[in-house]
Amino acid sequence: MRNTQRAGRGALRDMTAYRSAEASATGTGPAFSFDLSSNELTLPPLPSVLSAIEQGLPRLARYPDPTARALTEEVAGHLRVCADEVAVGPGSAGVLQQVLLALCGEGDEVVYAWPGFDAYPLLVAVSGATGVQTPLTGSGEHDLAGLLARVSGRTRVVILCSPHNPTGTVIDHGRLDGFLRSLPQGVVAVLDEAYVEFDRGGDPPGLPEILREHGNVVVLRTFSKAYGLAGLRVGYAAGPRRIMTTVCKTALPFGVTHLAEQAAILSLRAGTELRERLSAVTSAREELSRHLGELGLPVLPSRANFVWLPLATSAEPFAQTAATAGIKVRACPGHGVRVSVGEPEAHRALLTALARTDLSHWS
Ligand SMILES: Cc1ncc(COP(=O)(O)O)c(C=O)c1O
Structure with missing residues (x-):
């Protein structure tokens, strides 16, 4: 007799895998x-980046550098931090998964605003933790007081997204600073800045300053959006050394391909x-x-x-x-x-x- 019970641990049994809007649309549709x-x-991608990708194609028979050292160093130089404060991975979603696996497990909680990036609930469930969603304000902004009110003794991570997906609102530097100072010790804020390059107005907080001033924040960035490399899968996180050392341990070995590494390095150099x-x-x-x-x-x-x-x-x-x-x-x-x-x-x-x-x- 066939066993129809779903396999897997806890929340994974009932979770729906990530699907694009196209895949989840019902019927044939237009x-x-x-x-x-x-x-x-x-x-x-930028012409200089495309040509480097073409030149790298013959190397596809070889594994990439397992730790993508050259890109890690390039990102560190770009952000004016040390290489051991940086982790690179297959997209910022991949790096977020590493961060959550490093910091959370069964019984822990991760607080985040909702609606938000569709991958957050899935990646939280994969880590074994429970997601605690907090509604946005009426103007589509993070309700920072509401997020703080949901932080409990079980909270390990609070995810913030600025500019926020899907509303496009930002958390200004002053409010972010106050929020990070109010977090209880041991709770890490993950600031997802996937869209930061498009933020041309206001006072986008400078990442090196945030990292210098706060020991409880990990910032995520990606090459998928402004740099046009979504198909190559490469992103990074920067944060305190004590956290990033563990984040590197949850990385999939060889997770960043040689092509993605070269393209990302050249993208960072494009002015x-x-x-x-x-x-x-x-x-x-x-x-x-x-x-x-x-x-x-x-x-x-x-x-x-x-x-x-x-x-x-x-x-x-x-x-x-x-x-x-x-x-x-x-x-x-x-x-x-x-x-x-x-x-x-x-x-x-x-x-x-x-x-x-x-x-x-x-x-
Ligand atoms: C807020 C946010 N973070 C992260 C990502 C993931 O980007 P990546 O392609 O780097 O995994 C997305 C993608 O849409 C996003 O909207």
């Missing part, structure tokens, strides 16, 4: 011409080329926000490469309208809808479809 659902860059791209993305973001606002839709000011419309129950009708125009967006049912900054044609097609729709019943 064919999409444009994907504005995953906050990717629509441009190819003007990168700044030009970022400013094109932020201008397109402002224009998209303005046009959506002109249609009477609520749009939060964003500091990332996407915009958030807090449409509550109208999130799904928005996503369906977009889908009929061949545009894939990310709906968070009951909360809102997130639209990545994409190709000008995609923005035009979306705005045209919305202009033809009766939006008067949408929240």
Whole structure:
């Protein structure tokens, strides 16, 4: 007789594996011409980076450096910290998994704001810990007092995300500083800065300063967003040596490929080329926000490469309208809808479809 009981420990038995919005869509659905659902860059990697990738292809028969030492040192130099305060891994999601495995286990709790990055609940469950979700404020920001109120004797980690996915809001330096000082000893804040490069306004906290001033924070960054290397899977974390030493122990050996390592090193060295791209993305973001606002839709000011419309129950009708125009967006049912900054044609097609729709019943 076949045993139909699911295998695995605790929370993993009932957990749903990570799936893209496409994979989780029911039915066959419409064919999409444009994907504005995953906050990717629509441009190819920088020319200097592409050419290094091409040159590295013949080395694919060989294993990469198991610790990606050259990239670790490059990141450390970039951040003005020591190499043993840095861990690199297969995307910042991979590095977050390392951090959670290093710091948490069964019976521990991880506090984070919700809605948030879809991978947080999954990675917390993989670590064995329990996730404690805290609602965002009405303006889509972290409720720092609410997060602090949920920190208990079992809390090991609080995840903060700034700019926040999916709302694009940031935690300014003063509030972040106060929050980090209020955390009980032994609780580590993980500050996910996947979109920090798109934050051109306000006072984005300087990472070296944060690390110098606080011994309880690990900062995560990625090459998937601003650098356009989502397909290569490479990201990093920086934090106090005593934490990062353990984080390196939970790494998958050979987790960063040689191609990803070289591409990431060159990406960090790109100055003007990168700044030009970022400013094109932020201008397109402002224009998209303005046009959506002109249609009477609520749009939060964003500091990332996407915009958030807090449409509550109208999130799904928005996503369906977009889908009929061949545009894939990310709906968070009951909360809102997130639209990545994409190709000008995609923005035009979306705005045209919305202009033809009766939006008067949408929240
Ligand atoms: C907030 C946030 N953190 C981390 C990631 C993961 O990025 P990576 O591709 O580096 O794993 C994402 C990806 O969408 C994200 O939105």
